[in-house]
Amino acid sequence: xxxxxxxxxxxxxxxxxxxxxxxxxxxxxxxxxxxxxxxxxxxxxxxxxxxxxxxxxxxxxxxxxxxxxxxxxxxxxxxxxxxxxxxxxxxxxxxxxxxxxxxxxxxxxxxxxxxxxxxxxxxxxxxxxxxxxxxxxxxxxxxxxxxxxxxxxxxxxxx
Numbered sequence: 001x002x003x004x005x006x007x008x009x010x011x012x013x014x015x016x017x018x019x020x021x022x023x024x025x026x027x028x029x030x031x032x033x034x035x036x037x038x039x040x041x042x043x044x045x046x047x048x049x050x051x052x053x054x055x056x057x058x059x060x061x062x063x064x065x066x067x068x069x070x071x072x073x074x075x076x077x078x079x080x081x082x083x084x085x086x087x088x089x090x091x092x093x094x095x096x097x098x099x100x101x102x103x104x105x106x107x108x109x110x111x112x113x114x115x116x117x118x119x120x121x122x123x124x125x126x127x128x129x130x131x132x133x134x135x136x137x138x139x140x141x142x143x144x145x146x147x148x149x150x151x152x153x154x155x156x157x158x159x
Contacts (some may be wrong), residue, residue: 002078003102005094007085007146008109009139010034010131011120013157017107018082029072033083036061038129049132066093073099086143091150106151110158113140 004021006014015034022028040051040061051057065083072079079102085091091106098104111119116136124130146154 001102004080004105004107006082006107009116010136011116012109012111014082018080028078030080031065031068049135084139086139088144104151105153106146107155110156
């Protein structure tokens with residue numbers, strides 16, 4: 001069984017990678033923080049950044065995604081964690097719950113910031129969804145590259 005932990009700034013291509021993967025891999029659970037945040041944007045009529053900094057809403061989103069991950073492990077499904085996962089702490093909670101028979105893959109989206117900014121603007125033009133520079137700046141500041149003990153395979157996406 002495969003576990004893919006996506007690591008990268010917002011607008012770096014994680015969800016695009018996920019959508020391409022699941023086209024040919026139907027036994028895959030996608031656990032997407034963005035999908036849950038955008039559901040809450042609609043419910044609470046707040047911006048993405050406002051939801052991201054609302055600790056109560058984020059606790060609820062994290063619990064929902066954690067429960068879905070545990071359920072997917074029990075169902076022996078491939079799993080994609082489509083979240084920024086920019087620091088070791090955020091990845092540790094996933095890895096500490098991963099059964100031994102899962103192959104731990106980290107997909108690292110290592111793009112220049114100018115590409116991220118372009119993707120973010122293009123997404124805004126295409127969908128109306130926009131992530132503030134403040135949010136991306138913060139995630140860039142706390143970013144930690146994956147350590148070798150965190151994965152069996154490291155896949156690096158450069159563009």
